[in-house]
Amino acid sequence: MTRREWLFLTPAAAALHAARPADAPFDRIDTHTHIHRRAPALLSAMEQAGWRGLSICDSRAVGDEPSGLEEMIRGTADVSRESKRRLVWAATFDARGFESPDFAERTIAGLGQHFKEGALGAKIWKNIGMGIRSKSGEYLLPDHAALTPILEAIQRAGKTLLAHLADPDAAWRPLDPAQGGYFKNHPEWHMYGRAGAPAKEAILAARDRILARHPKLRVIGCHLGSSEEDLSQVAKRLDAYPNFAVDVAARVRYLMRGDREAVRQFLLHYQDRILYATDFSLGPGNDEGAAKSFLAQHEREWDFFAGAEGVVLPEAVRRKIFRDNAVRWLPGIA
Numbered sequence: 001m002t003r004r005e006w007l008f009l010t011p012a013a014a015a016l017h018a019a020r021p022a023d024a025p026f027d028r029i030d031t032h033t034h035i036h037r038r039a040p041a042l043l044s045a046m047e048q049a050g051w052r053g054l055s056i057c058d059s060r061a062v063g064d065e066p067s068g069l070e071e072m073i074r075g076t077a078d079v080s081r082e083s084k085r086r087l088v089w090a091a092t093f094d095a096r097g098f099e100s101p102d103f104a105e106r107t108i109a110g111l112g113q114h115f116k117e118g119a120l121g122a123k124i125w126k127n128i129g130m131g132i133r134s135k136s137g138e139y140l141l142p143d144h145a146a147l148t149p150i151l152e153a154i155q156r157a158g159k160t161l162l163a164h165l166a167d168p169d170a171a172w173r174p175l176d177p178a179q180g181g182y183f184k185n186h187p188e189w190h191m192y193g194r195a196g197a198p199a200k201e202a203i204l205a206a207r208d209r210i211l212a213r214h215p216k217l218r219v220i221g222c223h224l225g226s227s228e229e230d231l232s233q234v235a236k237r238l239d240a241y242p243n244f245a246v247d248v249a250a251r252v253r254y255l256m257r258g259d260r261e262a263v264r265q266f267l268l269h270y271q272d273r274i275l276y277a278t279d280f281s282l283g284p285g286n287d288e289g290a291a292k293s294f295l296a297q298h299e300r301e302w303d304f305f306a307g308a309e310g311v312v313l314p315e316a317v318r319r320k321i322f323r324d325n326a327v328r329w330l331p332g333i334a
Contacts, residue, residue, distance in 0.1 A: 021299075021302065021306070023306055023315060023318075024050065024302065024306075024318070024322070026050070026319060026322075026323055027050045027051065027052050027323065027334065028050060028051055028052070028276065028298075028302070028322040028323060029051070029052045029053065029054070029275075029276065029322065029323050029326040029327075029333060029334060030051060030052070030053040030054070030276060030277055030278050030280065030298065031053075031054045031220070031247050031249075031275045031276065031277040031326045031330060031333070032054065032056060032162075032222060032247050032249035032275075032277030032278060032279050032280075033053045033054060033055050033056065033087075033277075033278065033279070033280045033281070033282075034055060034056060034058075034279070034280070034281040034282065035053070035055040035076070035079060035087060035280075035281075035282045036055065036057070036072050036075040036076045036079070036282070037075050037079060037282065038075075038078070038079055038082065039079070039282055039287045039290065039291075040287070041287040041288045041290075041291045042282065042287055042290055042291040042294060043079075043082075043083050043086060043087065044291075045291035045292075045294065045295055046086060046087070046291075046294070047086060049295055049298075049299075051295075051298060052086050052087070052088075052333070052334055053086070053087045053088075054087075054088055054089065054090060054120065054277075054326075054330060054333060055076050055079070055080065055087055055088070055089045055090070056089070056090045056092075056123050056162060057069070057072050057073050057076050057089065057090060057091055057092045057123065058092050058123050058125040058164070059092045059093060059094045059095065059125060059127070060125060060127060061094065061096065061127070062096070062127050062131035062132055062133075062188075063096075063131075067094055069092070069094055073091060073092075073114065076089045077089060077114075077117050077118065077119075080118060081118075085118070088118065088120055088330075088332065088333055089118065089119055089120070090119055090120055090121040090122060090123055090160075090162055091110075091111060091114035091115070091119040091121070091122050091123070092122055092123045092124070092125070093107045093110060093111060093122065093150070095124070095127070095128055095132055095140060095147070096132055098132070098134075098140055098144065098146040098147065099134060099135060099146070103146060104146065104149040104150055107150050108149065108150060108153040111150070111153065111154065111157075112153070112157070115157050115159060118332075119159070120159060120160060120330050120331070120332050120333060121154070121159045121160035121161060121162055121218075121220075121330060122150075122154055122159060122160075122161060122162070123161075123162040123163070123164065123222075124142060124147075124161065124162075124163050124164070124165065125164050125165075126164050126165055126166060126167055126189070128140055128141070128142050128147075128165065129141055129142060129165055129166060129198055129203035129206065130166070130167070130171075130189060130191060130197070130198075130203070131188070131189075137196060138196070139196065139197065139198050141198065141202070141203065141206040142163070142165055142203070142206045142207050142210060143206040143207070143209045143210050143213070148213075151210060151214055151217060152214070154217065155214055155216055155217040158331065159218075160218040160219070160220060160329060160330050160331075161210075161217055161218065161219045161220070162219075162220050162222055163207060163210075163219055163220065163221055163222060164222040164223060164226070165203055165204065165206075165207045165221075165226060166200045166203040166204055166207075166226040167189060167191075167200070167226060168226070168228060168229065169200065169229055170182075170183055171183060171189055171190055171191050171192070171200070172191050172192055172199065172200050173192055174192055174193075175187075175190055175192065200226070204225075204226060204227070207219075207221070208237065208240075208241070211237075211240075211241040211243060211244050212241065214243070215241075215242070215243055216243065217243060218243055218245075218329055219241075219243055219244050219245070220244075220245050220246065220247055220275065220329055220330075221234075221237070221244060221245070221246040221247070222246075222247055222249055222277075222279075223246075223247070223248075223249050223250060223251050223279070224246050224247075224248060224251045224254070225237060225244075225246045228251045228254040229254065231258070231262070231263070231266050234246060234266075234270075235266065235269075235270065238270050238273050244273070245273040245274065245275060245325065245329050246273065246274060246275070247274075247275040247276070247277035248274065248275070248276060248277055249277035249278055249279035250278065250279035252278075252301045252304060255267075255304070255311075256304055260310075260311060263311055264311040264312070264313070267305075267311060267313060267317065267321070268313070268317060271317045271320050271321065272320060272325060272328075273325070274320075274321050274325065275321065275325045275326050275329060275330075276301075276305075276321050276322045276326075278297055278298065278301070280294055280297065302322070305318055305321065305322075306318055
């Protein structure tokens with residue numbers, strides 16, 4: 001089935017083609033999902049189609065917003081156990097208390113307990129750099145000294161840091177009111193003209209300092225390391241930091257609309273540092289519909305990497321991107 005045909009399939013029709021393709025004789029792994037509650041239909045569909053996954057918790061609150069983090073972590077750990085670890089998980093922490101004297105101690109203890117419960121890593125989210133502020137009003141950056149003991153603890157535990165830091169360039173550009181899009185619907189993350197807000201380059205530079213200061217810490221830059229619009233910037237970081245890899249969660253569309261041969265050469269060159277991922281989120285409602293949507297997206301994107309109208313990667317490279325790299329960068333995922 002061609003990529004064009006996939007684009008016009010309904011989720012129900014796509015589900016008919018969800019069986020594991022002949023050129024994927026191995027369980028494929030989606031290293032970036034958000035599945036925080038029981039979903040038997042989804043887990044059954046994953047098993048039948050040969051998919052495994054990582055469900056990532058993230059702490060999104062800023063200011064005085066209420067946090068549902070404890071419930072999210074509890075639900076995610078539960079569904080991982082019920083899936084018999086077909087779906088594994090990553091924890092996180094609320095960074096808003098970073099100025100408290102016992103912040104690092106409390107956070108490290110909490111993460112330690114999550115690691116005992118099976119969490120493979122911990123995530124830091126874009127509210128670090130784009131939302132959380134000190135009492136004096138300064139934005140918290142990811143290399144702040146208050147976070148250093150936590151990063152060291154993650155490294156000592158042999159776990160992986162998942163880092164969604166910054167956002168696409170449009171977050172720092174004027175918003176066109178005539179157009180829709182993410183930042184129109186989520187103005188809280190539109191940084192253009194916001195007094196005191198760090199530039200995107202400053203946030204990514206702070207992340208790069210983490211990579212340099214903690215060379216034994218495995219770090220996965222979510223969403224192509226937030227350099228989705230310029231693969232040369234991704235390549236620059238991958239060349240500079242051997243402890244850095246990237247996932248393609250919610251960014252395959254950028255690869256699809258890029259120069260096909262340039263994208264193919266990028267994927268071939270960095271085949272050991274790229275992890276397949278979608279950013280699939282399970283919301284409320286029809287779990288069977290969610291399962292069909294999950295499978296449709298995964299098979300459509302598999303076709304981009306493997307099909308004749310895509311980048312036609314060799315089988316050995318596909319296996320790395322869809323499985324082996326996950327096993328290497330997220331020990332315990334399979």
